[in-house]
Amino acid sequence: YDRLVLSPGVDLKFDAIEGYDPRDSNYVPHAWKAGKQTVALKQQITTMRDGGTFIIAPPANPYRCPAGPYERVSMVAHYLKKHKPKSKILILDGKTTFAEQDLFEQGWKKLYGYGTENSMIEFVPAPDGLVTRIDVRSRTAYAGSTNDPFQADVLNIIPPQEAGAIARSANVVDASGWCPVNQETWESTRVPDVYVIGDAAQQAPMPKTGFAANAQAKVCAAAIASSISAAASYDSPA
Template sequence: MQGLAGLGAGVLSGCAGLTIREGSKAHVVVVGGGFGGATAAKYLRLLDANIQVTLIEPKAKYITCPGSNWLFAGLSNLDQLTVDYQSLQDRYGVKLLVDSVSSLDAAQRRLRLADGRSVSYDRLILSPGIDFRWDAIAGYDQSAAEQFPHAWQAGPQTTLLARQLQEMPDGGVVLMAVPADPYRCPPGPYERASMMAYWLRQHKPRSKILILDAKRSFSKQALFEAGWTKHYGFGTTNSLIEWHSLADNPLLELNQQSRVLTSEFGDHFHGDVLNIIPPQTAAGIAVRSGLADASGWCPVQLLTGRSLFDEFIHVIGDAANYAPIPKSAFAANSEAKACALAVTSLINQKPVAEPHWLNTCYSLIAPEHGISVAGVYKLDAAAAITTVKGAGGVSVRADVEAAALEADYARTVYRSLVADTFR
C-alpha cells in the first residue's frame, strides 16, 4: 500500500495541530474506534492511500458489545471479545491517537483532546456511540449503575452483572428494565435474558427473569418466545423468563435500598439482581457539539452521511439517525463503508455513488439455538431509506438442525465482522 510514511510534523504538544503530510490529498479524522469508526478508518485507506487518516479513540483496546451476552452463559469471556488497533496502523497506515475529544471547533475544523493537543481536519467522521439518559428513572443515575449495572457497554459492567447473577441465591429474581426504541442493539436484551436463563437452568433452576419492557413488542419476538417455550418453559408457571410490557405503565423510580422498581400505576417489582438499561442518546461529544436534534440523535444527509448541521462532518453508527436501519454493529460497519466511499468521492471531487446498506443480527437463545434477522436498505425517490423488497427477513425454519446452523452462523458472523473491521 502506498503512503504509509509518518505524519510529517506529526502530533505536536500543547495547542499545536496535527498537520497534513506533504502530498496528501486531505486529512480525515475519525472519532470513535468501534465498529463504525474503525471500519471507516480502514476503508478510507483502502479506497485512497493518499488520504491521511487519524483515528481518535480513548481506549488502546476495544471490547466488543456483540458477543458480550454470551458471557452470561459461560460461552465467552472479555479476553475473547477484546481487539486492538495494531492492524489498522501496521497494515493500513491509520494513525491512532489514544485519547478522548474534549471539544470540537467546527468553524476552525479543529478538535481539542483531553491532554491538550489539538487536531485539525479537512473532513471529520464521528462514530462516538451512545450515551445514557440518566433522568429516565428517579433514583437511577451513573453512580447507581455501579450497583445496578446496565452492561450496555461491554467491559467491567458486564463482569459485574455476571458476578451478581452467579452470587444470586437459587430462587432469586433478575429484573431487566428495557427502554423504548431506539437504542443500541434492539434484540440485545432478549438474547441476554436467554443466555442468563441458560445458565440459571443449570445452576439455579428455581430462579426467574422478569423483563420489564417499555415497548409493546420487540425485535424477533415470535422467534424468541418460541425458543423460550422450548428451552425455558415460557408461558408456564415454572418459566425461567417472563416478559411484561409496561408501555402504558412506565417505570418511574428505583429504591436502591429495597431493590424495588415502581411503575406509574404503583406496581412494585423487587429483584435480587437489577439490570437496568437506560434510554439512550448520541454520545456526549455529538450532543455538546450541536450535531444532535431534539430526538437526541444526529440527523444526516443519507447519501453521504454528512451532518445536517455541518458540511464537513459526517456521523455514522449508533449516534446517527439512519432509521429504519437499527442501531447495530453490523449496520455501523455498513454505514461506515458507505460513508468512506462518499468521503473519498468528495475529496476527489467525483460524484457520490448511491449507497446501499445491510444489517444482519444473530441472537442465541441457547448454545445450539440461533435466530436471525437481516435487512437490505436503499434510498427511495424522496431520498429516504427504505427496505429492499424481497431481501432480508427473519429465520423461517424452527427445526433443531436449522436452529443449530443459525447458532454456528452467529459465531461465524461475529468473527467475520471483527476481522472486517479491525484486521
C-alpha cells in the first residue's frame, strides 16, 4: 500500500474485572457489541420478575459511545415503569460524572422520581461504584474499596475497552491501549503512512462516537489526497 486507513473499533478488556470471562457473557451480558448480546440482555430484562434489580456497570473513560450506558438506563426504565413498576435500576459507575448527565437526570427526575426515596434509578459514582469483581453465578457485583456486594436479577457489565486487535497487530497502539495520531491528519504517530480513525484513535477531547468517526474520516481523506497530490507534484518534471 501507499497509504493505509484503519478503523479497528474496540475490544473489551474482560480481564480488567475479576471473575468475568468472555464465556460468561451470555449469562452476564455486556451487550456492547450488537447481535446475540443485545438479544440476550433483552430476554433477561423481559423475563425479570417485577420487583427485581437491574444493575448496569459502565466503565471508566475512555470507551465507545460515552452516553450509551445512560441511554440504555433510560430505555430500560421506560420498559420497567410500564411492565415491571416495582423494579429498580442501579448504576454502579467507574466514573464520578458521565456524558450529558444534567440532561439525563432532568428526564429521570421527571419520569422516574430520580433523587427521591421512591426513585426507580440510583446512581453510585466512583470510587464506591467502581466494579472490580463479579460472581457470575449469583449475578453479584463487588464495588468500591471495600468490595461491597450488589446482587442483581439482571447484571449488565460493560468492561473497560481498548483498540481492536488489528491495531495491536499493526503496532499502532501505545501503552494506553489506544492509537496515538496526529489529529490534523489522523496519521499514526507510530507507523508512517498508516492512518487510524474511529473509536480506536486517541481523540480526546473528541468522544468515541459515530459522529466523531465520520468527521475524522473526512479530515483523513483530505489529508491523504493532499499528501498524494504533493508527492505527485514533487515527482513531476519541471
